[in-house]
Amino acid sequence: xxxxxxxxxxxxxxxxxxxxxxxxxxxxxxxxxxxxxxxxxxxxxxxxxxxxxxxxxxxxxxxxxxxxxxxxxxxxxxxxxxxxxxxxxxxxxxxxxxxxxxxxxxxxxxxxxxxxxxxxxxxxxxxxxxxxxxxxxxxxxxxxxxxxxxxxxxxxxxxxxxxxxxxxxxxxxxxxxxxxxxxxxxxxxxxxxxxxxxxxxxxxxxxxxxxxxxxxxxxxxxxxxxxxxxxxxxxxxxxxxxxxxxxxxxxxxxxxxxxxxxxxxxxxxxxxxxxxxxxxxxxxxxxxxxxxxxxxxxxxxxxxxxxxxxxxxxxxxxxxxxxxxxxxx
Amino acid sequence: xxxxxxxxxxxxxxxxxxxxxxxxxxxxxxxxxxxxxxxxxxxxxxxxxxxxxxxxxxxxxxxxxxxxxxxxxxxxxxxxxxxxxxxxxxxxxxxxxxxxxxxxxxxxxxxxxxxxxxxxxxxxxxxxxxxxxxxxxxxxxxxxxxxxxxxxxxxxxxxxxxxxxxxxxxxxxxxxxxxxxxxxxxxxxxxxxxxxxxxxxxxxxxxxxxxxxxxxxxxxxxxxxxxxxxxxxxxxxxxxxxxxxxxxxxxxxxxxxxxxxxxxxxxxxxxxxxxxxxxxxxxxxxxxxxxxxxxxxxxxxxxxxxxxxxxxxxxxxxxxxxxxxxxxxxxxxxxxxxxxxxxxxxxxxxxxxxxxxxxxxxxxxxxxxxxxxxxxxxxxxxxxxxxxxxxxxxxxxxxxxxxxxxxxxxxxxxxxxxxxxxxxxxxxxxxxxxxxxxxxxxxxxxxxxxxxxxxxxxxxxxxxxxxxxxxxxxxxxxxxxxxxxxxxxxxxxxxxxxxxxxxxxxxxxxxxxxxxx
Numbered sequence: 001x002x003x004x005x006x007x008x009x010x011x012x013x014x015x016x017x018x019x020x021x022x023x024x025x026x027x028x029x030x031x032x033x034x035x036x037x038x039x040x041x042x043x044x045x046x047x048x049x050x051x052x053x054x055x056x057x058x059x060x061x062x063x064x065x066x067x068x069x070x071x072x073x074x075x076x077x078x079x080x081x082x083x084x085x086x087x088x089x090x091x092x093x094x095x096x097x098x099x100x101x102x103x104x105x106x107x108x109x110x111x112x113x114x115x116x117x118x119x120x121x122x123x124x125x126x127x128x129x130x131x132x133x134x135x136x137x138x139x140x141x142x143x144x145x146x147x148x149x150x151x152x153x154x155x156x157x158x159x160x161x162x163x164x165x166x167x168x169x170x171x172x173x174x175x176x177x178x179x180x181x182x183x184x185x186x187x188x189x190x191x192x193x194x195x196x197x198x199x200x201x202x203x204x205x206x207x208x209x210x211x212x213x214x215x216x217x218x219x220x221x222x223x224x225x226x227x228x229x230x231x232x233x234x235x236x237x238x239x240x241x242x243x244x245x246x247x248x249x250x251x252x253x254x255x256x257x258x259x260x261x262x263x264x265x266x267x268x269x270x271x272x273x274x275x276x277x278x279x280x281x282x283x284x285x286x287x288x289x290x291x292x293x294x295x296x297x298x299x300x301x302x303x304x305x306x307x308x309x310x311x312x313x314x315x316x317x318x319x320x321x322x323x324x325x326x327x328x329x
Numbered sequence: 330x331x332x333x334x335x336x337x338x339x340x341x342x343x344x345x346x347x348x349x350x351x352x353x354x355x356x357x358x359x360x361x362x363x364x365x366x367x368x369x370x371x372x373x374x375x376x377x378x379x380x381x382x383x384x385x386x387x388x389x390x391x392x393x394x395x396x397x398x399x400x401x402x403x404x405x406x407x408x409x410x411x412x413x414x415x416x417x418x419x420x421x422x423x424x425x426x427x428x429x430x431x432x433x434x435x436x437x438x439x440x441x442x443x444x445x446x447x448x449x450x451x452x453x454x455x456x457x458x459x460x461x462x463x464x465x466x467x468x469x470x471x472x473x474x475x476x477x478x479x480x481x482x483x484x485x486x487x488x489x490x491x492x493x494x495x496x497x498x499x500x501x502x503x504x505x506x507x508x509x510x511x512x513x514x515x516x517x518x519x520x521x522x523x524x525x526x527x528x529x530x531x532x533x534x535x536x537x538x539x540x541x542x543x544x545x546x547x548x549x550x551x552x553x554x555x556x557x558x559x560x561x562x563x564x565x566x567x568x569x570x571x572x573x574x575x576x577x578x579x580x581x582x583x584x585x586x587x588x589x590x591x592x593x594x595x596x597x598x599x600x601x602x603x604x605x606x607x608x609x610x611x612x613x614x615x616x617x618x619x620x621x622x623x624x625x626x627x628x629x630x631x632x633x634x635x636x637x638x639x640x641x642x643x644x645x646x647x648x649x650x651x652x653x654x655x656x657x658x659x660x661x662x663x664x665x666x667x668x669x670x671x672x673x674x675x676x677x678x679x680x681x682x683x684x685x686x687x688x689x690x691x692x693x694x695x696x697x698x699x700x701x702x703x704x705x706x707x708x709x710x711x712x713x714x715x716x717x718x719x720x721x722x723x724x725x726x727x728x729x730x731x732x733x734x735x736x737x738x739x740x741x742x743x744x745x746x747x748x749x750x751x752x753x754x755x756x757x758x759x760x761x762x763x764x765x766x767x768x769x770x771x772x773x774x775x776x777x778x779x780x781x782x783x784x785x786x787x788x789x790x791x792x793x794x795x796x797x798x799x800x801x802x803x804x805x806x807x808x809x810x811x812x813x814x815x816x817x818x819x820x821x822x823x824x825x826x827x828x829x830x831x832x833x834x835x836x837x838x839x840x841x842x843x844x845x846x
Contacts (some may be wrong), residue, residue, distance in 0.1 A: 047725070054725035055382075061722035062725045062728055063764075063766070064732045067729070069452075100620070103376055103378070168553070171554075175557060179561055183554065183557040184551075185558075270550055271554055272548035272554065273554055
């Protein structure tokens with residue numbers, strides 16, 4: 001969708017302010033999240049060395065001997081504050097360390113998980129937006145019409161259906177019954193379709209609802225009526241005034257939904273065997289793979305900051321009018 | 330306005346279709362010879378190190394061990410064509426296969442094998458680390474292993490996956506394994522941890538060339554997802570089916586299902602040093618209270634898997650037809666408990682000297698049937714008046730509880746053929762001091778001396794009688810209480826022929842498969 005032929009420009013002053021605030025926030029998040037993760041893992045029940053050995057060697061081979069070897073190798077006997085300081089010092093040099101369980105570099109593993117999760121979320125979002133906004137705009141054309149009522153029904157149904165169940169239904173229909181799409185797994189382009197569609201169904205209902213309500217509200221606003229009165233064509237009014245103003249509301253809403261999406265893909269990732277962040281975090285916690293837990297939680301936390309920044313900048317671009325706080329400056 | 334809306338709608342619909350239109354090939358397309366064989370299982374690849382990779386690369390026939398084993402557990406030549414032991418049983422000599430090559434084109438030499446074995450020996454998780462070794466040396470075209478004392482099962486230990494032989498180019502700094510360069514019929518084409526492995530047949534493999542030249546393995550965590558992949562033709566060989574999905578696929582009848590009984594037993598480890606469980610009558614009563622047949626039927630969907638003794642029929646040398654089978658007999662259980670001084674209190678639960686009969690059972694969910702069996706055991710013991718507190722945690726709780734003495738009962742599955750000779754695992758599990766996955770607070774001098782005599786190098790007479798003696802002692806003393814045996818199933822698509830499952834779980838034998846005509 002091309003929102004407008006009017007060039008979008010982000011005003012420089014507010015943009016710098018946004019970026020500065022968000023950078024400070026990111027630094028604080030890194031420190032807080034790492035420390036909190038470390039403290040929580042240390043306070044979990046069970047012996048950490050045994051847990052790591054279970055992750056490394058599997059249930060047939062986790063023994064006291066292998067746990068002792070792990071303890072000695074990783075220096076788990078050292079005081080906890082020393083281990084935490086080590087991690088923070090390494091983080092300053094952008095070194096995420098190695099996984100205690102797999103022995104591989106965390107940066108590489110995290111890259112794979114993060115890109116998988118972001119890929120899945122982006123595909124789901126694109127599908128949901130395309131479907132949701134289209135339906136929402138069409139429904140807003142005649143509030144209370146047939147399409148509008150059908151949309152309401154769709155929204156309720158999509159929200160009520162748990163993703164796990166929906167995913168199973170989609171697999172049964174498209175893979176088992178029709179045989180046109182792979183059921184689960186990762187590695188081919190077509191693997192992403194079903195998990196993304198599963199996530200998109202729930203989201204698209206919400207987007208349709210928000211779009212429809214916003215469009216209806218803006219259509220009745222004075223500036224739209226004025227634009228029509230001064231003789232602008234229906235198409236130009238729609239693009240310049242209605243869609244752009246809807247975008248301001250929608251982009252903030254998408255930001256919030258995307259966070260929920262990225263953190264809520266665990267179920268879908270597990271059903272479709274999609275190696276994403278949710279999957280990684282669950283495993284890492286189970287095995288007490290401390291560096292991996294810290295890195296994954298950090299990635300999620302920073303993702304929140306990045307997304308908020310993008311939403312701020314996007315809103316600025318769509319609606320460059322000075323904010324109330326800045327009006328006095 | 331309306332025209333525009335229609336255009337926008339059409340454009341959006343088109344976009345959605347384009348995005349979802351990159352569908353894969355249909356499930357029913359005919360197999361092209363270049364198409365990979367698709368294997369799906371529950372195991373994820375977390376590490377490349379032979380000691381921790383869970384036998385991935387020996388199962389996929391990428392790496393070889395010196396000694397191999399057939400489906401009955403009889404030792405076969407692997408990378409070594411023959412082996413001999415000196416008269417004093419202290420020195421073994423393994424002759425390597427002539428002109429064997431690693432996948433990087435370098436020759437398999439006695440030096441590289443020695444190096445790989447030395448690395449394996451240093452890993453706590455490898456059974457080689459507990460062998461009384463004096464030294465491993467290259468000796469012409471052979472590898473010589475010197476022992477401090479005779480150790481009959483050495484060849485069997487060298488069949489364990491942790492002793493797989495990798496080329497020097499596999500190792501990075503500090504002996505860390507960076508890639509898998511083996512000498513088997515398949516070589517690794519691409520690896521994406523934790524879930525994808527792609528293999529290609531190795532051109533210079535000296536044995537029979539595999540009919541299927543490309544294999545891809547994919548780890549899928551949920552068994553429902555695996556079943557659906559098998560149904561939709563996305564997988565040719567699927568492992569790790571839960572009983573419910575398996576039943577559904579059997580009834581659908583579109584796929585072949587093959588199964589094999591594994592030398593694995595689900596058992597209750599009992600802390601015999603415990604003031605309640607130390608009494609052998611109490612252990613026998615616990616065993617008599619288990620309705621194994623019903624548990625196997627209802628929970629494992631497989632009545633034949635009810636254990637009548639510790640060793641399943643898949644360990645033919647150790648399984649004894651003559652032994653009195655473990656029975657379900659609650660009346661006798663009550664009598665034994667009464668003999669041990671336990672009587673029902675006011676609430677019907679057993680007590681002795683004012684103390685209730687309450688014990689804790691630890692288990693873990695890695696094998697999905699364990700928590701379910703634990704709750705079934707809990708219900709059966711409640712009928713006798715015993716309160717069982719079930720704690721489902723991490724698999725390491727069992728060895729950790731063994732070490733600090735806090736474990737009362739543990740439920741897990743034990744594979745007695747991780748090394749093809751079950752003696753290696755048994756001698757370790759029932760050593761006088763006990764073991765993480767074996768006896769706890771229990772030892773039996775007759776059993777110890779029998780196992781030691783067999784493990785020594787002096788080929789004892791009448792090994793069958795000695796094995797029977799071991800089974801008899803374990804059956805009457807119950808340091809571990811057998812619950813169920815294990816069956817592994819694989820679901821096979823109609824596109825492939827010739828899968829024979831290996832009960833020792835050593836190899837998936839993919840090189841024997843052919844495309845169906």
